[in-house]
Amino acid sequence: xxxxxxxxxxxxxxxxxxxEVIFGLPGGYVLKVYDVMPxxxxxxxxxxxxxxxxxxxxxxxxxxxxxxxxxxxxxxSGPAATNTVTGIATAHMxxxxxxxxxxQVPTPYLGSDAFQEADHIGITRPCTKHNYLVRKTIxxxxxxxxxxxxxxxxxxxxxxxxxxxxxxxxxxxxIIPKELNLRGYKPSTKGHPVQIRRAxxxxxxxxxPLIFGGGGLIWAEATEELxxxxxxxxxxxxxxxxxxxxxxxxxxxxxxxxxxxGSYAANMAVHDSDLIISIGARFDxxxxxxxxxxxxxxxxxxxxxxxxxxxxxxxxxxxxxVGDAKQVLRQILENLPSEIKVDRKEWRGxxxxxxxxxxLTYRQNGDKILTTFVIDTLYNIxxxxxxxxxxxxxxxxxxxxFYKFKRPRTHITSGGLGTxxxxxxxxIGAKFARPDEMVIxxxxxxxxxxxxxxxxxxxxxKMDLKxxxxxxxxxxxxxxxxxxxFNSNYSGSYFEVLPDFVKLAESFGAxxxxxxxxxxxxxxxxxxxxxxxxxxxxxxVDCEEMVxxxxxxGGAMNEMILEPADMA
Amino acid sequence: MRHTISILVDNEPGVLARIxxxxxxxxxxxxxxxxxxxxxxxTSHITLVTSxxxxxxxxxxxxFNNMVNVIKxxxxxxxxRVEREMVLVRVDxxxxxxxxxxxxxxxxxxxxxxxxxxxxxxELTGDxxxxxxxxxxxxxxxxxxxxxxxxxAMSREIQINKKRN
Numbered sequence: 252x253x254x255x256x257x258x259x260x261x262x263x264x265x266x267x268x269x270x271e272v273i274f275g276l277p278g279g280y281v282l283k284v285y286d287v288m289p290x291x292x293x294x295x296x297x298x299x300x301x302x303x304x305x306x307x308x309x310x311x312x313x314x315x316x317x318x319x320x321x322x323x324x325x326x327x328s329g330p331a332a333t334n335t336v337t338g339i340a341t342a343h344m345x346x347x348x349x350x351x352x353x354x355q356v357p358t359p360y361l362g363s364d365a366f367q368e369a370d371h372i373g374i375t376r377p378c379t380k381h382n383y384l385v386r387k388t389i390x391x392x393x394x395x396x397x398x399x400x401x402x403x404x405x406x407x408x409x410x411x412x413x414x415x416x417x418x419x420x421x422x423x424x425x426i427i428p429k430e431l432n433l434r435g436y437k438p439s440t441k442g443h444p445v446q447i448r449r450a451x452x453x454x455x456x457x458x459x460p461l462i463f464g465g466g467g468l469i470w471a472e473a474t475e476e477l478x479x480x481x482x483x484x485x486x487x488x489x490x491x492x493x494x495x496x497x498x499x500x501x502x503x504x505x506x507x508x509x510x511x512x513g514s515y516a517a518n519m520a521v522h523d524s525d526l527i528i529s530i531g532a533r534f535d536x537x538x539x540x541x542x543x544x545x546x547x548x549x550x551x552x553x554x555x556x557x558x559x560x561x562x563x564x565x566x567x568x569x570x571x572x573v574g575d576a577k578q579v580l581r582q583i584l585e586n587l588p589s590e591i592k593v594d595r596k597e598w599r600g601x602x603x604x605x606x607x608x609x610x611l612t613y614r615q616n617g618d619k620i621l622t623t624f625v626i627d628t629l630y631n632i633x634x635x636x637x638x639x640x641x642x643x644x645x646x647x648x649x650x651x652x653f654y655k656f657k658r659p660r661t662h663i664t665s666g667g668l669g670t671x672x673x674x675x676x677x678x679i680g681a682k683f684a685r686p687d688e689m690v691i692x693x694x695x696x697x698x699x700x701x702x703x704x705x706x707x708x709x710x711x712x713k714m715d716l717k718x719x720x721x722x723x724x725x726x727x728x729x730x731x732x733x734x735x736x737f738n739s740n741y742s743g744s745y746f747e748v749l750p751d752f753v754k755l756a757e758s759f760g761a762x763x764x765x766x767x768x769x770x771x772x773x774x775x776x777x778x779x780x781x782x783x784x785x786x787x788x789x790x791x792v793d794c795e796e797m798v799x800x801x802x803x804x805g806g807a808m809n810e811m812i813l814e815p816a817d818m819a
Numbered sequence: 820m821r822h823t824i825s826i827l828v829d830n831e832p833g834v835l836a837r838i839x840x841x842x843x844x845x846x847x848x849x850x851x852x853x854x855x856x857x858x859x860x861x862t863s864h865i866t867l868v869t870s871x872x873x874x875x876x877x878x879x880x881x882x883f884n885n886m887v888n889v890i891k892x893x894x895x896x897x898x899x900r901v902e903r904e905m906v907l908v909r910v911d912x913x914x915x916x917x918x919x920x921x922x923x924x925x926x927x928x929x930x931x932x933x934x935x936x937x938x939x940x941x942e943l944t945g946d947x948x949x950x951x952x953x954x955x956x957x958x959x960x961x962x963x964x965x966x967x968x969x970x971x972a973m974s975r976e977i978q979i980n981k982k983r984n
Contacts, residue, residue, distance in 0.1 A: 376837055377844055381887045384833075401887055435829060435890045560881035563874065 254422040257388040258287040261352070261419070264395040265296060267427055270323055272297040272314065272683050274307040278327025279367055280354030280416045299683065299712060302704040304331045306676040308338025309702065311349045313640060313677025316663045318684035319472065321348040321402050328354045329367030333374065335411075337670060340378040342409040344667025345493060346470060348402040349409040351375075357417040358386055371413045380408030388421035393428050400431055405438030406558040407470055438557065442574035442582050450528075450553045450570050451586045457526035457551075459598045460486045463509065465538070466493030466666070467531020467556060467576050469659045474498065476580035477530070483587065485595045486528070487602055489517040491538040492651055494531065495662040500655035501635070506602060507611060510538040511802045512648040515609035515811060518802065520602050521547050522809040530555040531576045534565045535667070545807035555579045609800070609813055611652045619793035620769050622646055622721050626653040628773050629691070629719065632780060637689040638663065640681055642674030642698030645727035648798045650693055672701025675718065679709055682716050689717070689780070696722040696749060703750075706759040709785045717780050718787045720752055723794035731797050735812070756787035765789045821850070822876045822896045823972050826865040829888040830856055838865065838889075841882055847871060851904075851969025862890065866971045895972050899979045902972040904950050907932070909940045911961030920960060927953050938963055 255263070261284055265273065275298060277285045292298050301307035304326045311322025324335060332353040342349040356365045372384050381401050383394045391414065398410040454460060462481055468474065468490075474497055481488050481504050488498045489509045498505055507514035509521060518540070521527065527550045532538060534554075539546045543565050554561075554568040555576060562571040572579055613623035626649050629637075640663040641650040647664055656662045663681055665673040678692035699720050709716050729744040753763030762782055766775035772790065779788035800811040828834045835854055842849050850868040857864050869876065876894065883892045910920055917939070924931060924941050927949065933940035943953050947970065954965070 372833060373836070376833070376840055382833075433887060436887045558885065560878065560885055562881075564878060 253424070255425040256283070256287065257391050257414070257419040257421050257423075258283040259290075260388070260391050260425050261395070261414070262287065262291040262296065263425060264392045264427060265323065266291070268396070268399050269320075270296060272299060273323040273325050274299045274301055274310040274314070274680065275325030276301055276304050276307055276327075276331060278331050278354060280356065281325065281327045281414075281419070283416070283419045284325065284354070297683075298325075299679075299708065301676070301708050303702065304334035305338050305672070306702050306705040306708065308335045308349065308351065309341065309670075309673050309676035310680035310683075310705075310708075311351075312338060312342045312347050312673070313663055313680030314684045315342070315347050315349055315680075316345075316677070317638060317660055317681035319470075319660065320684070321350050321399055322680060324349065324351040326351070326353055327367065328356060328371070329369045331367075332371040333369055336374060336378065339375055339409045339411065341665050341668045341670045341673055343378045343380070345466060345665065346407050347409065348407040350398055350402055351409065351411045353411060353413050354419070355384070355413045355415040358415045359417075361415070371411060375411045378409070379411050380406075382411040382413070384413040385415065385418050387423070388418050389423040389426065391418060392426060396428060397431055397433060400433070401436060405436075439573060440557065440575035440578050442555070442572040442579040444582075446570060446572045447579070447582045447586055450572060451583060453526055453551055453553060453570055454484065454528065454583070455588075455591070459524050460484070460526040460528060461520050461524040461550075462486050462488040463491075463521065463527050463529040463532055464488060464494040464497050465491045465530070465532025468494055468497035469531075471531060471557070471576035472659065473531070473577035473580055474659050476577055476584065478502075480580050480584055483584070484591060485593050485599075487520060487595075487599060489513070489520060491532050491666075492664065493666040495651055496656035496659045497531075499657045501657055506606070508651050511540060512652065512798050512800065514606070514611050514652070515800050515813065516602050516605040518800070518808040518811060519605045522549075522807065523601070524550045526550055527552045528555075529553065529568075530580070532556075533561045536565075537666075539566070540802040540806055540808045540810075542805050542807050547808075615769055617793070618768065620766070620772055620790055621796050622649050622723070622792045623653055623796065624769065625719065625721060625772065625776075625790050625792065626650055626693075628776060629693075630654045632773070632776055633689060633691070637661070637691050638681055638685060640664070640674050640678035640690065640692050642692075642694040643669045643671045643728075644695045644698060645731060645796070645798050646693060646695045646721045671698040674698055676702050676705045676708075678716060678718075679705060679714065682714055691780070692716065692718045694718065694720055695727055696720060696724065696746065696752075697726045699752075700750075703755065706756060706761055706785065706787075710760045714785055715783060716785050718785075719776070719779075720787055720789045721792050722749070722752065722789055723792045724749060725794045727794065728798075730794065734797065735801075735803075752787060752789040756785070759785075761785035761787055763787050763789070765791070767791045820873060820896075821868065821870050822894060823900070823902065823970060824867045824869070824880065824883075825893045825895050825972060826867060826883060826889060827857075827891040828863050828865060829890065830861050830863040831888060834863070834888045835865070837886060838867070838883065841879065842869070847875065847879060851967070853969040853971050866969070868970050893974075895974055898974045899977070900972050900974045902946050902970050903944055904947060904970050905942065905944045905968045906950050906954070907940060907942055907966045908954065908957055908962055909933070909938050909964040910957050911963055912937060912939045916960050920957070923953070923956055929953065
């Protein structure tokens with residue numbers, strides 16, 4: 252009976268899962284894995300060496316969001332594993348399938364405070380969908396198969412697999428189970444027929460229906476079904492930050508993003524609607540304005556979600572449907588009568604009127620470049636077809652407002668955890684997933700500094716990746732809140748010292764460009780976007796620009812701050 | 820409102836930590852928790868008692884169901900059920916109190932499981948009210964030490980439908 256090393260079983264199982272790339276960083280307890288690696292990286296699996304385990308985790312996450320396939324991280328024990336925690340929590344909050352494989356001290360030394368030992372399982376228990384500590388070499392393939400299954404099915408999420416050194420250097424029979432036996436995990440994807448019929452009843456009766464779509468639509472790949480549903484019944488569509496791209500933004504039924512920084516028309520539509528059809532959204536405080544009591548006071552709510560614990564968590568709903576968004580939409584479509592007459596003129600007219608009253612807009616008329624102007628210009632140059640990976644802050648909101656995403660998996664951002672420093676490494680991962688498309692990392696100066704070491708990774712892998720760095724020398728969103736709610740007490744939001752970003756890029760072997768005047772913005776962007784390789788385009792932007800509209804904390808959706816005068 | 824929840828789980832290290840972690844993370848309180856193997860060595864049974872508003876308990880139960888190692892969850896609160904708890908109580912005993920202690924034990928059908936020059940240790944099994952009353956009666960005499968198992972519960976075969984007014 253042929254015996255195989257645990258470290259070899261690791262790669263063989265990854266191949267069995269169809270993994271093509273892993274993101275990692277070596278260390279003491281995974282040296283055997285790295286020793287075996289060259290046998291597999293010749294044409295079978297690519298290993299991307301990052302410069303920080305947090306970077307590697309965000310890369311795997313960006314890969315997963317851009318491809319729909321699980322992203323894989325490999326790192327050692329102790330500080331390496333704890334470095335992945337931010338990335339794991341980021342993936343957890345946005346339901347992203349990321350597998351993190353950590354080395355660990357040999358099993359006899361567990362709990363002995365050994366060198367580079369940490370309780371990976373204990374530390375990541377609250378922020379993983381599930382985690383495993385492998386105790387015997389022969390278990391490794393089965394555990395890995397289970398981990399992949401759990402990560403990518405049901406509501407996707409991160410899974411950590413802890414691999415003690417003796418498991419990796421041990422030898423045993425290599426057994427991959429043909430079937431998995433997870434008694435406690437059987438995700439249901441089909442909606443209950445009674446609930447489907449109830450939903451159809453409510454939909455046909457509604458006079459001012461609204462589709463409220465979230466990230467779940469993208470994970471379920473439900474865009475076609477959503478388009479058919481919305482168009483057949485002529486129901487306006489609004490999306491949360493995580494749902495952008497699930498419905499084409501250039502479609503006449505699309506309103507805009509919803510929520511704290513959503514458009515006036517979208518938020519007013521929610522407030523005035525008589526039926527909210529929520530699909531793949533979890534009604535979090537940013538998408539609803541935070542005041543759950545005042546949310547959609549005139550509406551009945553249909554809530555479609557694959558995770559039963561999301562339903563009735565924040566908002567009481569009238570028609571819950573547990574199931575996969577794609578399947579449930581198909582079921583609803585099949586239950587609709589063949590002849591449907593709808594008259595949405597009044598409702599759509601109202602929405603169009605709100606949009607005319609307070610459209611998402613900006614006025615670039617000074618000598619300081621506005622970030623909104625940059626995003627709009629970027630949209631025009633790329634024709635809305637690029638994959639945009641944003642970071643966290645004001646720029647993130649402006650990307651959501653002004654880059655009109657037409658396809659799913661083209662808007663990648665850390666929505667749930669709001670992790671600064673996510674964007675650039677995630678863009679690297681996204682580019683590995685979609686090598687033939689243009690991938691642009693849009694980051695603020697604050698966010699970019701957090702994982703800028705990954706410039707080395709990008710250049711080393713000869714990537715074709717663009718960074719648009721919006722430099723206002725501030726933590727922009729913090730500055731905005733300090734202006735609005737803290738009497739302009741700008742504490743800790745200004746950067747006295749910043750690197751020369753162009754020189755920084757060049758020091759890594761990348762190309763650096765800079766624009767400081769509005770009249771040179773478009774040409775600089777064009778030059779950068781259409782150059783080869785890793786290009787950092789720094790744009791110096793106005794720090795006083797603020798994101799509008801804004802629902803202040805505790806506000807209802809129709810209580811928006813639309814301009815500085817509204818704050819009085 | 821007090822809820823008694825019965826949970827069937829994979830008998831694996833870390834499962835209990837995950838369940839307890841759900842409570843500590845969200846600030847819900849566990850009144851008592853009891854866990855042991857069933858006849859299947861790969862399966863354990865947990866009886867958990869917690870208090871809270873019904874919608875919070877519903878949330879907790881849904882999150883239990885999501886857990887990979889949780890096989891089945893049942894909220895026994897609305898079911899007719901058997902609930903038992905065992906307690907070991909070490910009571911101060913001297914010349915004057917010995918007789919009283921033994922009389923109390925006899926009334927409650929508790930057993931004397933340890934005796935020494937200064938104390939008796941009594942073992943009692945019963946439902947929550949009986950155990951509480953037992954402890955209350957012994958408290959003035961002087962309880963040195965106490966160890967409770969927490970509630971263990973199982974639904975009854977014949978369910979009596981309680982009419983709501």
